[in-house]
Amino acid sequence: MDVSSPIATTTGSPSLDKLDNPEVETLLSKYATLSASEKDTFRASLASQNFVLLFGKNAILETSDEYESQRRVPWSTNCWLQPLVVVTPTSAQEIATALTLCRFFNLRLSVRGGGHLQNPGFNSNHGGVVISMSKFDQVKLSEDKSTADIGLGLRWLDVYKALDLHGLAVAGGRIPTVGVPGLLLGGGISFQNSQYGIGAMGVIVNSNADENTDLFWAVKGGGPNFGIITKMNLVTVPTTSWSEARIYPPTAYESLVHGLMQYHEAIETDNRASLVWHATSQAILLVFFYCAPVEKPPAAFASFYDIPFLMNFVPPGTRSIYELVQGCRKTRQEQQAALSDVEGLVLTNVFQPMSSLAMEQSQGTPLGLEPVGQQWFLAMADWKHAKDEARVRDAIREIVDVAEASAKEEGVYLPHRYSNYASRDQDPLASYGAENVERLRGVAGKYDPEGVFQRLQNGGWLLSKVGSS
Incomplete structure (x- = not known):
């Protein structure tokens, strides 16, 4: 898994005054001068306009033909919520832009891979922004075919289909409709658990490994607390x-x-x-x-x-x-x-x-x-x-x-709760142990010092909520 190429966190996101779009600058300046009550009144309208200006057809509003199908992407009908906009970025830079808009307008955000998590609010929201990874749909083998660059908008059936042409697979999900990122970041179960461990196991393969080992450790089950991963390199296995x-x-x-x-x-x-x-x-x-x-x-x-x-x-x-x-x-x-x-x-x-x-x-x-x-x-x-x-x-x-x-x-109880099985009234991160939770908080504070993913993210197993269930 390559977790440093690139991660869109609050650190390093482009400032909105450098987006080089006069219409956007005008709307942002207008919003900045409003009073708090006026911002509440005009937030949805001005934010929607900015998303359309910056993302074009990849910003899907309630008035868009695609909106209803995008709203119904999640597997569970409990998760068919009513976001203000579903944005489908095509690059890490665009994800950073979407995050910056959410920060500027103080909008709730949800990140969606395959949309299989069953808890309402984890992959959608009411009145906020859904950042859909659906345009990240690549499956690219390395030259020696030892690793595959897997798109974070794919579901496992798509991944296996693409790799099957080469007689290969990866240690991924067993349910065809499960999305790639949700399974792995939750510590996913694969067919090859006993050989390779849970689905998030692997080695760092990027050139910045020495400075990101803490983050690489944290995402192996730490969920959506650290940023938005835009690329994963998975080791291939015989299929x-x-x-x-x-x-x-x-x-x-x-x-x-x-x-x-x-x-x-x-x-x-x-x-x-x-x-x-x-x-x-x-x-x-x-x-x-x-x-x-x-x-x-x-x-x-x-x-x-x-x-x-x-x-x-x-x-x-x-x-x-x-x-x-x-x-x-x-x-x-x-x-x-x-x-x-x-x-x-x-x-x-x-x-x-x-x-x-x-x-x-x-x-x-x-x-x-x-x-x-x-x-x-x-x-x-x-x-x-x-x-x-x-x-x-x-x-x-x-x-x-x-x-x-x-x-x-019977004396055989173990406290661990698998986050991808956990219900909304459970607290899987707490089951990791106090020492691991504190270490996760330290990593989150380093890569998201303003706590944007804790404050604005609509749902998910967040470190800010540990102990509240």
Whole structure:
């Protein structure tokens, strides 16, 4: 990951008096002379005009044809908010300009990669600015193909598709619609956890490594507290692997849990196996992934093989990561279409087994991960009617509380909260440990001395909010 080429922070952003646009200068001067109450009245109008003057068609207002589709980019309908403007910069310099406008007009801002975070206000806002990275859509291999420059506006299916042409992949996300930056900056889970660690692991490859090591450490799970990253160089890996996806009936739950415990033992000595467990009240989906093109089903998953299942989501065999992710996506869409007339609640539980090997590979981050085998757990819900939100959230909260209480009773509870799974009423950064949080605050203060990303950023796991949940 290249975190120093270039990061648009408050430090080093161009001043507005150097933008060399007479119309912009006139509007800014007009705004500067207004009283506080007058600024509140004219802020939206003057800010909108300036964004249009400086970004043209890449500044999308409510009156723009593109506005509604841009507003609905986030995966969760809870996040379909009503920003004043969605700006789609094409360079780091333009991102710096957008940030400077937000500072000048004191506008709330949100940064959006793929828009998959489910918490309202994290990737959009009401009445502020959304800085969309959608125009950063490059996938460029280095000359020796050992690294790839990955655009921060891409989703993982796009990345795998582009690299698949070269027989390569990267240690990225497993869900096709997840965006690149959100996954990695939250300490993302990949198929290759046990081999390479969490998705944000890597080495600094830029020429300024010596002066940016603190920032490189901080972004490995530190989220949106330090600036806007405009470029990531990821190490490439072979893409051909063995995989299979099965759908089991809910009645197989107890047998699958028994198999899961045996699988935990297997991955303590086999760093190439990865498992996705995705269970609803209707079915349980297991995705088996092995980081090698083996001919026979790997022994690491043997504890599941004899459990009767309903169907193969993806048949067993060797394929590229792109083919696996695309296959799961296609079948999921087909099944969703078949059930489009069904209304109501869907509860989902996700188990994510993590080996001690994965945790050992993930040291050197602010996440505070203990180097032992562990189980990450996600409970989530989809529902149709807004009036049911409070009841549904209370039910999910109860599931999580019981799971945590059980872990504590058994003496196996670990405090870490994975930020990409965390709900708005949780506090994942606090789970990193007090020492890491203070170190993160120090890095944020160095690269954002005015606290713009703490003060103006509309949502996200911000250091200014640690301890407030």
